[in-house]
Amino acid sequence: MTTTTMTHDEAHHDHAPTGLKRWLFSTNHKDIGTLYLLFALTMLFLGGASAMVIRAELFLPGIQLVDPDLYNNLVTNHALLMIFGAVMPAAAGLANWMIPLMIGAPDMALPRMNNLSFWILPAAATMLILSFVVPFFPGGGTQINTGWTLYPPLSIKVGMSMDFLIFAIHLLGISSILASINIIVTLLNMRAPGMTLMKMPMFCWTWLVTAFLLILVVPVLAGGVTMLLFDRHFGTSFFDAAGGGDPVLFQHLFWFFGHPEVYILLLPSIGVLSHVIPTFARKPLFGYKSMVGAMLAVATIGMVVWAHHQYTIGMSLGAVTYFMVGTILISIPVGLMIFNFIATMWRGSMTFETPMLFAVGIVLMFTFGGLSGVMLAVVPADMQYHDSMFVVAHFHYVLMPGAVFGLFAGVFYWLPKWTGHMYDEKLAKIFFWTNVIGFNITFFPQHFLGLAGMPRRIVDYNAIFTEFNVLSSIGAMIFGLSHLLLLYIVIKTIRGGKKAKNRSWEGAKGLEWEVGSPPEFHTWTTAPQIK
Amino acid sequence: MRRSDQSAEARKRRTTWLLSLLALGMFGFGFALVPLYDLLCQVTGVQSVALRSNSEQGYAGSSAGEGASRVVTVKFDTSVHPELPWDFNAADISLKVRTGEIYEVDFLAHNRSNGQIIGQAIPSVVPWQATAFFSKLECFCFNRQVLEGGETTTMPLRFMVSSDLPREINSLTLSYSFMRLDSGQQDLPLKKDLQASNKTITL
Numbered sequence: 001m002t003t004t005t006m007t008h009d010e011a012h013h014d015h016a017p018t019g020l021k022r023w024l025f026s027t028n029h030k031d032i033g034t035l036y037l038l039f040a041l042t043m044l045f046l047g048g049a050s051a052m053v054i055r056a057e058l059f060l061p062g063i064q065l066v067d068p069d070l071y072n073n074l075v076t077n078h079a080l081l082m083i084f085g086a087v088m089p090a091a092a093g094l095a096n097w098m099i100p101l102m103i104g105a106p107d108m109a110l111p112r113m114n115n116l117s118f119w120i121l122p123a124a125a126t127m128l129i130l131s132f133v134v135p136f137f138p139g140g141g142t143q144i145n146t147g148w149t150l151y152p153p154l155s156i157k158v159g160m161s162m163d164f165l166i167f168a169i170h171l172l173g174i175s176s177i178l179a180s181i182n183i184i185v186t187l188l189n190m191r192a193p194g195m196t197l198m199k200m201p202m203f204c205w206t207w208l209v210t211a212f213l214l215i216l217v218v219p220v221l222a223g224g225v226t227m228l229l230f231d232r233h234f235g236t237s238f239f240d241a242a243g244g245g246d247p248v249l250f251q252h253l254f255w256f257f258g259h260p261e262v263y264i265l266l267l268p269s270i271g272v273l274s275h276v277i278p279t280f281a282r283k284p285l286f287g288y289k290s291m292v293g294a295m296l297a298v299a300t301i302g303m304v305v306w307a308h309h310q311y312t313i314g315m316s317l318g319a320v321t322y323f324m325v326g327t328i329l330i331s332i333p334v335g336l337m338i339f340n341f342i343a344t345m346w347r348g349s350m351t352f353e354t355p356m357l358f359a360v361g362i363v364l365m366f367t368f369g370g371l372s373g374v375m376l377a378v379v380p381a382d383m384q385y386h387d388s389m390f391v392v393a394h395f396h397y398v399l400m401p402g403a404v405f406g407l408f409a410g411v412f413y414w415l416p417k418w419t420g421h422m423y424d425e426k427l428a429k430i431f432f433w434t435n436v437i438g439f440n441i442t443f444f445p446q447h448f449l450g451l452a453g454m455p456r457r458i459v460d461y462n463a464i465f466t467e468f469n470v471l472s473s474i475g476a477m478i479f480g481l482s483h484l485l486l487l488y489i490v491i492k493t494i495r496g497g498k499k500a501k502n503r504s505w506e507g508a509k510g511l512e513w514e515v516g517s518p519p520e521f522h523t524w525t526t527a528p529q530i531k
Numbered sequence: 532m533r534r535s536d537q538s539a540e541a542r543k544r545r546t547t548w549l550l551s552l553l554a555l556g557m558f559g560f561g562f563a564l565v566p567l568y569d570l571l572c573q574v575t576g577v578q579s580v581a582l583r584s585n586s587e588q589g590y591a592g593s594s595a596g597e598g599a600s601r602v603v604t605v606k607f608d609t610s611v612h613p614e615l616p617w618d619f620n621a622a623d624i625s626l627k628v629r630t631g632e633i634y635e636v637d638f639l640a641h642n643r644s645n646g647q648i649i650g651q652a653i654p655s656v657v658p659w660q661a662t663a664f665f666s667k668l669e670c671f672c673f674n675r676q677v678l679e680g681g682e683t684t685t686m687p688l689r690f691m692v693s694s695d696l697p698r699e700i701n702s703l704t705l706s707y708s709f710m711r712l713d714s715g716q717q718d719l720p721l722k723k724d725l726q727a728s729n730k731t732i733t734l
Contacts, residue, residue, distance in 0.1 A: 109543050181550040189543045215554050223561020238565060249568050253561060 024119075027111030028521065029096045032118050034418070036093030037411070039121055041487070043085030046129070048480050050078040055442070055476035061463045071459035072145035077132050079148035080165075083265065084172045085125055087399075090407045091268035092117075092179050095207045097418065099183060101512040101519065102201045104192030104528045109185040117178035124171035131164035147457055149254055152239035152247045156231050163232070166225045173222045180211035180218075187211075192511070194530035198292070201510055202285060205292055206271030209299045213264050216303065217257040224253035248313050255306035263302045265399060267295060269406020270337060273359050275510070276409050277341050280356035281348025282507040287340045294333035294340075301330050311382045320379045327377035331370060338367055353505070354428040358409035361436050362401045369397030372447065387457070390450025396443045408435075408486070415493055416500035420518035423493040431489060434482040441475025600631050600694055607636065608706040615711040616644040617678065619652075622685075630694040633668060638686045640709070642678035649712040651675045654705060661703045664693040675712050 017025070026032055054074050057065045066074065096114065100107055108114045134140040141159015144150075155162055187208050191200065200208075227238040228250065237243025239250045278285045285291065305326040307315065315323075341363050350356070372394040376382050385391060416422050445468035450456075454465045461469065500517040515523045605628050607621035622637040642648055652672040656662045667673075671686035678684060692703075 110547065177554050181547060181554070184550055185543050185546045188546055189539060215550060216557055219554050219556075219558035220561040220564070223558050223564075227562070227565075246568070249565065252568060253564060256564075 025115065027107070027115050029100050029108045029111070029114065030418075030519065030521070032108075032114050033093045033095075033097030035118050036089045036096055036121075039118075039125075040086045040090035040093060041490070043081050043089070043125065044483065045487075047078050047081030047086055048483060050074045050081065052476065052480045054078060055473040055480075057459060058461070058469050059473040060470070061461050061466055063460055066459065068459040069143040069145045072147065072457060073132060073135070073143035075457055076144045076146060076148050076165075077128070080128060080168075083148070083261070084169075085128070087265050087403045087407065088172075088176060089121060091207075091210070091265070091403075092176070094203075094268060094272070094407065094410050094414070095179075095183055098414065098512055099186060099204055099207060100190075101515060101523060102204055102510055103187065103190060103195060104511050104524045104530070105186060105190035106522060106525050106527075108182050109190055110182045113178050114182055117175045117182065120171050120175040120178075124168050124175060127164050127168035127171060131161040131168060134161045134164060135159065149251075149258070150225070150228065151254075152228060152231065152250050153241075155228060156240065163229065166229050169225050170222055173218045176214050177218055180214040183207055183211045184215075192524070192527045192530050198289070199530060202274030202288070202291060203268070203271035206267040206274070206295060209295050210264050210267045213260045213267075213299055213303070217260045217264075220253055221257035224250055224257070227253075248310070251310050251313065252307065255309045258309065259306040260299070260302050262398070263298055265403040266406075267299070269362070269403050269410070270295070272406045272410035272413065273341060273362060275508075276355045276359045276413050277344050278509070279413070279505050279507045280353060280359070281345045281350050283344055283348040284509075285340070286343035286346075287336075290336060291340055294336040297333040298330060298337075301326060301333075305330065308377055308382075311379050312386050324377055324379050328374060331374055334370060338363060338370075353412075353425065354423075354432055355409040355413035357429065357432045358405045358412070361432070362405050362409070365397060365401035365405075365436075365440075369394060369399075369402065373398060385450060387455055388450035389446045389454045389456050392456050393443045393446035393450060396439075396446075400439055400443070405436075411490070413505070414512075415490070416504035417512060417517050417519070419494050419497075420500050420516075421493050421497035422500050422504070423489055423497065427485065427489050427492075431482060431485045434478060434485065438475050438477075438479030438482055442472050442479050443475075445469075445472045445475075600629055602627055602629055603692060603696065603700070604628075604702040605634075605690075605692065606702065606704040607638075608704055609638070609709075610707070611709045612711055615648065615650050615709055617642055617648070617650060617709060619707070619709050628692055630692045630696055633689060633691045635687055635689045638671065638688060638707070639683065640676065640678060640686060641683040642680060645680040647677060647679050649675050649677050650709050651712050652707045652709050654707055657704045657706060658700060661692075661696060661700050664696040665703065665705065666691050666693065672707065 023031060023035060026035070053066060054071065057063075057071055096108065099105075131144060135143045141161055142157075144155075144158050144161050144165055146155045146158065150162075150165075187200070187204055227236070230236040231238050231240055231245070237245040239245045239247045241247060274285050274291060305323055307319065307323045308327045311320055311323070341359075345360075352360070372390070376385055376391065376394055412423060412428055449465055449468050449472075452465065454461050502515065502517050503513040504517055505513075511524075511528060514528070604625055606625040607623065609619050609621055611617050611619045618639075618641040620639050622639065626634060626636060628634050640650075651674075652670075654667070654670070654672050656665050667688065667690050669687065669689040671688065676684070676686065690705075
């Protein structure tokens, strides 16, 4: 891919509005991208704080810090803050920043809607936090002790904080649907002339698929929680067995959303990896077409295997067999992606700057999480592992490297582009190592805890599990505190540092490296011609 | 935005509307899943494991029994909870019955104590696979029984064994345990009896 035209519209540069108005009324994809990323960073710390309390409580057996209901509320909030508050907005932030730059478009297709889809988020986050805070006040009802899956009948019995949560989910859903529509319209209609779909950068491809997944599944979750709301207040019985409903139906609705959600979290990071690994291996991505195909396969199969989260509800043998085979089938295209990454690195001139360290870490650790995923997909094994700490270890190994490390890699990779300054490489490497080592100390022992029979989502545990839990909690403190270093590095880079070149990395390819570092307020006002 | 001409704007608008409709459609699909889920479970026979184990008995019965009448042996077994000072026996120890026909058997109960006592019989069938094919048309176990001190009573049982009984079952046992229903304050059982009663329960 080469660019022949590089003319910028110099006349209209940098008339950015200033002050609060710049951010509140912004229709600029770069500013909105920044807002998304800062919002995600805030939520990362809130979600992390709740995880720290959880691990502090599990440091020793017995109930020391929080009572069981509060513990389960923390578990609920940790999941929702991390998934809806941190990972999805961070991925949307990367999309907003990078997609127009990568495809040579002046902005997102629907800039005002872009503004709306971001500014719904702080409102949603407020509702989410209120759902946690309200039970502490007199008359505030009970804590949300259901976990993020919100299974009825328990979720019907919870106090008013559940209503806050349901509305928060509605708002978050609306926000991500609007963002997805925007991204798809941009990608389908605003590519630079000559950029066919199969010439589109991988990150754009992953977001195209992610956005379609979001539009397909988020409304179903919205429908599910709406039914929950009706059951709670308007006397319907969608999920109430006494009124002819079926609580298991909610589980189907939830996981119809919940399983594709896993790929929604994962795919943008796969997109980041498809840029980071070729850059630092100084080779083009191995198997671009097979990557696209594998991704489409993952998304398609991922839509129809949701019930592997519910093996224990008593499905027929035929149904569980189908869900088991479908789930194991996903490991083939995912394996293909991993092999493509390894083949890209094969005989490359590799250097290990921080984004590449995270990328290699992902290939290793995400594969590990995939392996325990295959174990969990097997029905008779899952009957044993279901709702144990093994599941906790599994999905943290998938989501932490798969989603979060991918976002970290993307942030370090594009931070020079965004800020115009190189980050402190030495500090960033210290951050990588403390983060990865802390992560592994936290979650690796949980595999053993789960296999030994420690259930998840319970405040107390048998004294025989003490040693591994102590280890896990110590790891969690290292892991959690290491993110303060991330915050420091990001602030330091924004404030100053070595000047970044337009092409910040030696091996970097793509349109985003043709614009300035930091890019002008309006870029690609004249579209580049792609050959 | 200089390069975006009229047709490009129209294309964008079209994509936006299509995607919005898709999102709305999926919201509707969520609600459509409520009847669809029931339909799927009932029509296509995607049954729960629990339902399946029940229906498998049915299949076994209908394929083997074919409705042909045959003779099987029904044995009667009685036991009394140690807390209940009653004697309880069947008039017949066993009965050869023709499937599909109605039979009547008497059971005798006698209250050994001086006061009024309420009891109830709990039935069970061995082997358990035969349970669904053994119908009690009238049974003293349907109601609680009240016996005055020293009273003896005859209690009838009318039953029928279905012709759909799986062929491999030729003999079945109907077992009754009589339990005390009132508090039993008047004559508390001895400690030894209590231990015995615990044993009975675990058995």
